[in-house]
Amino acid sequence: MMTEKMVAAFNDQINKEFFSEYYYMAMSAYCESIDLPGFASWMMAQAQEEHAHALRFYQFVLDRDARPTFAAIDAPKEEYDSVLDMFEHVLKHEQFVSKSINELYKLALEEDDYPSQIELQWYITEQVEEEKTAKEIIQQLRWVGDKSTALFMLDQKMAGRGTAEAASAAE
Numbered sequence: 001m002m003t004e005k006m007v008a009a010f011n012d013q014i015n016k017e018f019f020s021e022y023y024y025m026a027m028s029a030y031c032e033s034i035d036l037p038g039f040a041s042w043m044m045a046q047a048q049e050e051h052a053h054a055l056r057f058y059q060f061v062l063d064r065d066a067r068p069t070f071a072a073i074d075a076p077k078e079e080y081d082s083v084l085d086m087f088e089h090v091l092k093h094e095q096f097v098s099k100s101i102n103e104l105y106k107l108a109l110e111e112d113d114y115p116s117q118i119e120l121q122w123y124i125t126e127q128v129e130e131e132k133t134a135k136e137i138i139q140q141l142r143w144v145g146d147k148s149t150a151l152f153m154l155d156q157k158m159a160g161r162g163t164a165e166a167a168s169a170a171e
């Protein structure tokens with residue numbers, strides 16, 4: 001059984017993961033609106049990955065004999081100046097999520113909650129990957145600059161990220 005404080009913090013994190021799903025879905029719709037279908041499908045896969053993160057936390061809360069609760073999900077930002085501007089928001093958001101997971105881990109240490117510490121280690125590793133990926137794409141977009149042929153080619157490369165990868169990412 002987890003402490004009340006721990007359950008509340010996990011439920012707050014579940015909300016953040018669902019918000020992330022929503023945020024990336026809105027980014028996917030933005031990419032469709034500027035005719036970048038490859039980026040749009042990458043973002044949809046990213047949204048599915050966030051859904052899987054939320055469900056993994058949901059299951060963990062249940063497994064610890066506690067109850068997941070559901071707060072309202074904030075409306076995501078829908079407009080960006082460019083796909084580069086959008087990815088800078090991705091990086092900022094992932095840094096925010098990393099901070100939140102690190103705080104959860106700190107709480108798990110304070111509460112002597114060993115199972116939560118172990119569970120959170122998976123998320124800490126995942127966040128390193130999330131930030132790294134965002135930084136790499138930002139760099140690629142900087143190289144692309146305003147060259148439309150290069151953006152067209154990068155869009156095709158982004159389309160290569162399958163949804164199967166996202167579905168298995170939380171396992």
Ligand SMILES: [Fe+2]
Pocket residue numbers: 017020049050053097
């Ligand atoms: Fe996540």
Ligand SMILES: [Fe+2]
Pocket residue numbers: 020050094097130
């Ligand atoms: Fe993420």
